[in-house]
Amino acid sequence: MxxxxxxxxxxxxxxxxxxxxxxxxxxxxxxxxxxxxxxxxxxxxxxxxxxxxxxxxxxxxxxxxxxxxxNFADKAKLTLHAGPGGHGCISFLREAYMADGPPNGGDGGHGGSIYIQAVHSETSLHKLARRKFARAGRGKSGQGSAKGGQRGEDVILSVPVGTVVREISRDDPEAVEEYLTKKRRKRRREPVAVEMDEDGEPIEDPDRKKWILYPGMSSSERKRVELPDLPIRDRLLKQPKAPVYLDLSRPTPRPILLAAGGLGGLGNPHFVSKNLRKPMFATRGENAMTMEIEMELKxxxxxxxxxxxxxxxxxxxxxxxxxxxxxxxxxxxxxxxxxxxxxxxxxxxxxxxxxxxxxxxxxxxxxxxxxxxxxxxxxxxxxxxxxxxxxxxxxxxxxxxxxxxxxxxxxxxxxxxxxxxxxxxxxxxxxxxxxxxxxxxxxxxxxQQREREAAIDWSASAGETIQSDFWTSSGVAKTTTAGAxxxxxxxxxxxxxxxxxxxxxxxxxxxxxxxxxxxxxxxxxxxxxxxxxxxxxxxxxxxxxxxxxxxxxxxxxxxxxxxx
Ligand SMILES: Nc1nc2c(ncn2[C@@H]2O[C@H](COP(=O)(O)OP(=O)(O)OP(=O)(O)O)[C@@H](O)[C@H]2O)c(=O)[nH]1
Ligand SMILES: [Mg+2]
The missing domain is CATH 3.40.50.300 (P-loop containing nucleotide triphosphate hydrolases)
Known part of the structure; x- marks a missing residue:
């Protein structure tokens, strides 16, 4: 040669x-x-x-x-903001000669999620290092005439092959809410006194904050309205288990989920029942998670x-x-x-x-x-x-x-x-x-230090979440330590x-x-x-x-x- x-x-x-x-x-x-x-x-x-x-x-x-x-950077820190869900809508059909139509509020759109993908076309992390944060789109709220809200836009972070991604911290308000709701429901089954705040006033049920009430209601109607239990909903995407650790030493054929967007709220038609033909409420969209990650390119x-x-x-x-x-x-x-x-x-x-x-x-x-x-x-x-x-x-x-x-x-x-x-x-x-x-x-x-830390389970709902296990199931394995x-x-x-x-x-x-x-x-x-x-x-x-x-x-x- x-x-x-x-x-x-x-x-x-x-x-x-x-x-x-x-x-x-x-x-x-x-x-x-x-x-x-x-x-x-x-x-x-x-x-x-x-x-x-x-x-x-x-x-x-x-x-x-x-x-x-x-341009070259081999390290980047990013704060990821997944998109919150849009709110459900409270609306009723209005047509000529139909003064009192059935509910037809649309559901809110789901928030956008944040994914990561390792591709050969990227060679450096400098674009992400400059960006500091990535924000997925918010889901749009539902509208009348059963119009569902638009989904929030997803964000795909393209990184070079050889990037190692580590989670530094996360704030998942929905996981906390889910945990507290479960606890409350369990307690509700046992007869307990109504909780009072410091001033001796009964504490308002925190679940109420998750509902939107019809704006035309008077304040006394608002107090009197009886809300059903929040519906238990299946997540479209499971949040990856904490702490996220990805070793992207091969190109990933599909983007890997880092932070899932919040679910959109439900419109009022979801709450129609035998006793309640005109629900005057809908649910709010879920808040989305924030996650701080650190990327290192090898x-x-x-x-x-x-x-x-x-x-x-x-x-x-x-x-x-x-x-x-x-x-x-x-x-x-x-x-x-x-x-x-x-x-x-x-x-x-x-x-x-x-x-x-x-x-x-x-x-x-x-x-x-x-x-x-x-x-x-x-x-x-x-x-x-x-x-x-x-x-x-x-x-x-x-x-x-x-x-x-x-x-x-x-x-x-x-x-x-x-x-x-x-x-x-x-x-x-x-x-x-x-x-x-x-x-x-x-x-x-x-x-070794990282492995020791990962062995401690800090999450409240340990073992309950299912992760999108790309890194463990497909052989993009964690780095294993050889002999010293x-x-x-x-x-x-x-x-x-x-x-x-x-x-x-x-x-x-x-x-x-x-x-x-x-x-x-x-x-x-x-x-x-x-x-x-x-x-x-x-x-x-x-x-x-x-x-x-x-x-x-x-x-x-x-x-x-x-x-x-
Ligand atoms: N005589 C001679 N000089 C050489 C040879 N190879 C490199 N040099 C010279 O050595 C100097 C340093 O070369 P570089 O290639 O920049 O060295 P480097 O190891 O990359 O240096 P750093 O980037 O600073 O770590 C330059 O002036 C080169 O011209 C060689 O084979 N013979
Ligand atoms: Mg040199």
Missing amino acids: ACRGSRGPRVFLPFLYPSIFGPNGSHISRFNLAVHGRRHASTDPSAPAQDDIEYATTRLNPSPDDYSMP LLADVGLVGLPNAGKSTLLRAVTNSRARVGNWAFTTLQPNIGTVVLDNNKGRPVVKSFKVTAEDVSDDPWAEPAEPELQQRTKFTIADIPGLIEGAHLDRGLGIAFLRHVERAGVLAFVIDLGNGNAVEALKALWLEVGLYAQMREEEE GLHIAGKPWFVVATKGDLPGAQENFAELRDYLAAVTRGDEPHPSGVEGAWIKDCAAIPVSAINGHGVDRVIHWTVGLLDG
Whole structure:
């Protein structure tokens, strides 16, 4: 696969091509040795320092202002207001020669609900983060001539695949009402004294507030009117059980309910009985729930690049993809994650790199359907996430902290990008793994805490509500904690030893390679120190991303790990 835009200076780097040149360097020609000696012998005082090497401005060595930075947010907090129901109507048929017609008040419309859907077309939460709240439509009230009110408009929040949704709090006035009504009804069956308020006045039945009385009634009529028991109504949609926790790691074929709208009130024809032919009342629409949610996007790339600041991660991303990530010779050039796509088939259907992935395609339209049998599919591309650099002590919130690691947490493969021209590569790798290990530990503790909290049932009507259980029944499962730290340390990983063109890179690389061989043999512990971590084949691939040298091997190696 040809590297994109590899038009740097013609530097010959034999150690980037070990398959052509034997380990003893026997095939290196005199000319090559001369070039090599001039560029890499760090002991040579005439060797140019890193900053002295002039690189032409190319796609891989762009000027710092040649980049694209789409809007991006990986966190959002929203307050959801479901729509309240419209009121029922009190009305009677009036026609010529029919002065006293039957009741014909329409029912109120139901309030709109709020749903969430994970779609591939969204890549960021910035639109929702700006919005702060989402409000579904209110149901319209019913009208005369048996005209039902219009339903409130539903709201569907479209979020990127990889979003985790957590409920922070909810206020469901109807659930509280339902609970109190049940309690009151139970008490009414037992003879009790009428409840009095502080002034000794009898407390008005709270159920009365749920009725609308005919506006033409006098106040004495209002006091005398006998209201029936509130009808028990079936909910169209059950509120999801608290606390909502959704891990939308796959596109959802249908929107998932977050907050159901209130039911519309009933018009007066519903209350006609043998004894009451002209009911002068209707019911009010239900109040709707308010819910506060927090969303967190964990990008779903196949490969995650982890490295110290200024290591060359963004340059590597540019070299293997069409990304226009910002590159600059200073730390923290990248401030938000970049995703690039490596195309393996040149978009012509003919594979350049053969790769297969196991898919359990979520094409089924039914979220409750059994997951489909996995099948083998030709992989035509894979994605790489480049995140801001980590510095030593990032877990203590130094630099930009370790929060960005959430974007590589779900990657299938981790690629540690290490600058061969900047200090000992082995030490750099250990420092990075330390931060990654601490991050994994922190996430696992958070997860356990959340599970403990979820086990406590705070709701009054515990176990009574039925949820729309998409997340549990369809396999979009809650994240389960693996053994301590293993959910990241258990992933396949490799090292991309970059800036191979710099002086001293070769010795540094040789030390790194020996160290990784020892880790693979089991002579050295895994750099994270986690027991049982992945050490099947720890490799280091030397590249010079700025020249596009060696980057094809990164692609082949990654594909091997993804397929493995
Ligand atoms: N000599 C040489 N320089 C390189 C190579 N790759 C990247 N650089 C330079 O290293 C500097 C940093 O590169 P970036 O790609 O921005 O590094 P980064 O890891 O993304 O940095 P942050 O985003 O700050 O974490 C730039 O000046 C690049 O031109 C390489 O292979 N050889
Ligand atoms: Mg960068």
